[in-house]
Amino acid sequence: GESVGLHLPTLSVQEGDNSIINCAYSNSASDYFIWYKQESGKGPQFIIDIRSNMDKRQGQRVTVLLNKTVKHLSLQIAATQPGDSAVYFCAVNSGGGADGLTFGKGTHLIIQP
Amino acid sequence: DTAVSQTPKYLVTQMGNDKSIKCEQNLGHDTMYWYKQDSKKFLKIMFSYNNKELIINETVPNRFSPKSPDKAHLNLHINSLELGDSAVYFCASSHSDNSGYTFGSGTRLTVV
Numbered sequence: 540g541e542s543v544g545l546h547l548p549t550l551s552v553q554e555g556d557n558s559i560i561n562c563a564y565s566n567s568a569s570d571y572f573i574w575y576k577q578e579s580g581k582g583p584q585f586i587i588d589i590r591s592n593m594d595k596r597q598g599q600r601v602t603v604l605l606n607k608t609v610k611h612l613s614l615q616i617a618a619t620q621p622g623d624s625a626v627y628f629c630a631v632n633s634g635g636g637a638d639g640l641t642f643g644k645g646t647h648l649i650i651q652p
Numbered sequence: 653d654t655a656v657s658q659t660p661k662y663l664v665t666q667m668g669n670d671k672s673i674k675c676e677q678n679l680g681h682d683t684m685y686w687y688k689q690d691s692k693k694f695l696k697i698m699f700s701y702n703n704k705e706l707i708i709n710e711t712v713p714n715r716f717s718p719k720s721p722d723k724a725h726l727n728l729h730i731n732s733l734e735l736g737d738s739a740v741y742f743c744a745s746s747h748s749d750n751s752g753y754t755f756g757s758g759t760r761l762t763v764v
Contacts, residue, residue: 571750582656582742582755583695626693632750638708639685639697640753 541566541633543643551649558616560646562629567610571632573640574603574614576625583628586614616648624650655679656756658743664762665733673728673759675743681752683707684726685744686718689758695742701726702748733763 542565552558564572570591575583589596589603589612596603602615612629626647630640658675665671677684686698699718700707706718715731726743740760746753 573753575755577693580758582757584755585753588753628695630695630753639687639700640750641697642695645693
């Protein structure tokens with residue numbers, strides 16, 4: 540099976556700085572990775588995804604890096620804003636098709652003014 | 653229009669009762685899921701349905717039964733509710749290759 544872990548339960552950054560949230564996974568056959576943002580009282584919101592045939596993907600202010608050698612995934616948020624405050628989850632799919640996602644435990648990103 | 657909608661948003665009920673949570677998606681996805689999020693925010697998959705067939709069924713008690721009348725709906729029925737069932741339950745949907753994976757806003761179930 541798959542296990543997914545995050546390195547830090549809480550990350551505190553200054554507004555305007557860059558944030559980096561890390562994730563490790565166990566199954567080398569994992570082929571699809573998603574980062575989600577969850578605000579209080581809401582469902583997980585898709586941020587960015589990446590498939591195993593890529594090692595980097597960029598969105599608006601966000602970048603996901605995938606290192607398959609060490610089975611590590613990171614989310615970089617540029618110029619962090621107060622609205623970025625939330626719990627961030629990485630999710631991994633290993634089985635393909637409708638097997639669902641294995642989630643990490645989440646990192647709570649706190650923005651300091 | 654809400655892409656994945658689930659009702660009710662809050663559900664408070666007594667131990668031993670039977671309850672249902674409804675979920676509907678209007679994204680044209682062919683796979684739907686139920687996840688449970690515990691008090692520590694840990695999200696774990698419970699069920700997935702693809703083309704009205706149960707694909708996976710994690711080690712959840714058989715008091716939980718998913719029911720899918722059609723591709724756009726996946727309801728969760730829970731019998732004989734227990735205190736430990738208190739959690740937030742999320743419905744989600746995706747294409748069969750996991751693209752477009754979208755979550756609903758959750759149902760907070762409290763068993764008293």
